[in-house]
Amino acid sequence: MIDKNTIIDGFKSRYNSAATVLSSAPGRLEILGNHTDYNEGFVISAAVDLGTTVALAKRDDRMVNIHNPSLDLTAEFSLDAIGDAIPGDWCNYVKGVIVEMQKRAFEFAGFDAFFDGDVPLSAGMSSSAALEISFALGIGKLYGIELENSEWARIGQGSEANYIGVNTGLLDQFTSLMGKKNAFVKTDFRSLEVETIDAPDSAVFVVTNSHVKHDLTEEYNERHERCIDAAKVLNVPFLRDADQQQLDDAKASMHILSYRRACHILGENDRVHAAEEALKQNDLTSFGRLLNASHESSKNNFENSCPELDILVDAGKALDGFYGARLSGGGFGGISIHLVDKEKAGDYKDNLESYIKAHTGEIPQVMICAIGDGATVEEL
Template identity: 35%
Template sequence: MGLLEQHFGSCSGEVRVFFAPGRVNLIGDHTDYSGGYVLPAALDCGTWVAIRQREDGRFRFISTNFDDQVECSAAELAYRTEDGWANYPKGVIWHLRERGVELSGGDLLFHGNIPNGAGLSSSASITMATAFSVRSLTGVDLSLMELIRLSQQVENEYLGVNCGIMDQFAVGMGRSGHGLLLRCKTLDYRYVPLTLGDYRIVIVNSNKRRELAASKYNERRAECEAGFRMIQPHLSEADHLGSVSVDQWREVSRHISSETIRRRLEHVIYENERVLRSTEALESGDPIAFGRYMQESHESLSRLYEVTGTELDVLVEEALRVKGCIGARMTGAGFGGCTVNLVHEAHLDTFCRQVNKRFRERTGRTPAFYCWQTGDGVREIIQGVEACPFW
């Protein structure tokens, strides 16, 4: 008996399967909520959801990754701490109902192979998979962009995490073999070919779990907003921090009264510039330059933005000691989670072996290594659905 039959019984009624990827941010962290530039890529790992419509107004949320199963009525979709992971799909259905999208009930079975709490957007993967599947079942006329915005709204308003839109955008709009240059204020974007030659993207998980809502993420956002209020009167046209150029910053930085806030803004402004230079490097087939920008980004996130911590700093230090590694940086919100590294394919085994050994010696933690490929965005699985993990 497969997991689907185990949880859904005889599976009477149509069962449809959807997939939403995780994402890795190649460069441009903590710039999205200031309206700046980011360069994420969707991965070929992610979240599958099998969904079957019910007619009794009840919802069941089941996951192969968690023991707890949550069941509720449409009137009970409000956030509850004790519902844990299920608050993510609950929040999506709650917000869709607020927009008049009526689903008569449903069984939703989730399976994910994104490490939870690692900073690879497991939450955005769940919310986008849910939103896309409910749209498909109900036939409601909502664009992919509207689903992306709704998924961000779930994080901001339902879950209380003041994240930007990068994660949901990358999960929704990803394209295999490409990064996605996104200007978060305007949502202008273009696909960037990942012309890396013989280099491969390696993600290393520190296995130090991070909780966004419990971290200093919201504090950093508040610091950036406070800093922009200090310099905006001295800027003629800028209406958000992400639009402030390096030259403008040099003129107005003296108006920041707090050294801490000055460091926060300096990271955001120079990080935006690094994202644009990194895009140029990739488009011209220069992975060496791209790797250099990755290193500069991590140093800024550590020294100016102070969101890395011991584990991430050690991972980057040890990665850059290994022959063949030309770039390393934290990825995601920080405070634990993962690094993203650029490693020559001839040195992959040595890289994993040496970083594993040295990281364990210095921190007592055992890291995990992932060589996932880039992938496409959220979609329904039609061909080969029998190969899905829970079928």
């Protein structure tokens, strides 16, 4: 996470005044439960120690000024003239949050903001959710808007689903808000009930970036539509309400892609429950096998992997200390996560970097990822 004093000092230098609110929100790892959130299913996830931090102060007009020093990004707009989303514009995520808050009739004026982050962009670690939640909480604290975490999550998710047009679920925002240090979060996305599961002491996640940038809009929405189609054929509200036997019995009545997408969702829900039991028993071998099975299902059923991710996952299988690996996040690029023996993680990271260089010619981004706390906000 970016040092908060760097953000506070940066705000003062940029605006010649002091910030009054500071908020931070982490990115996340999707451990198991791929694309299950919008099917009202189950997910195991974790907040990471990387995120976005923003300093804010009120303005006495309706203007919003935002600056990011690392990427030299600047935005200036009126709360009364936000307009439609601009394809590919980073500020869509912030504007979408504001639009969602305006829909709820919250009263707030303009603000100045200075932010930075260290979540890899377009990598499947939810840099977008970190941006949304840090700004949502910051604006809320600035103007005295108090909400439950579930509603802040809906505001962040609404930014993407309603303003930008990506039919995402609540996973990313929920994990950013609800994460706990050294613990996994298991979420039921029907009831929004959350359980914490202790992360294993003897293993860590090594995260590798495929450097394949993913624009999820078209592919994500197609997968979402196939899931809805399968649920309709099965005559259930969501795929969470079906089992594999029902799906197999109805296979001839649905499009083959709907069947395969549904197989993935049902399998992921089962793997989440099995993983919870394995983690409680500290059975890392079984947990690792579930990660491997998840990736195979993503590759063959949901088809949201890519050759670059498959290479990363397969490379790990030959290295000492490996338990299991899979893509994490929306897919179509982004990251793979590798469950690795903690004592062997350093060598594993080095060996994986060497493999990637030798086989792809790419300069790899490989990191040992710590599990961090959820979002915070404070007055300065």
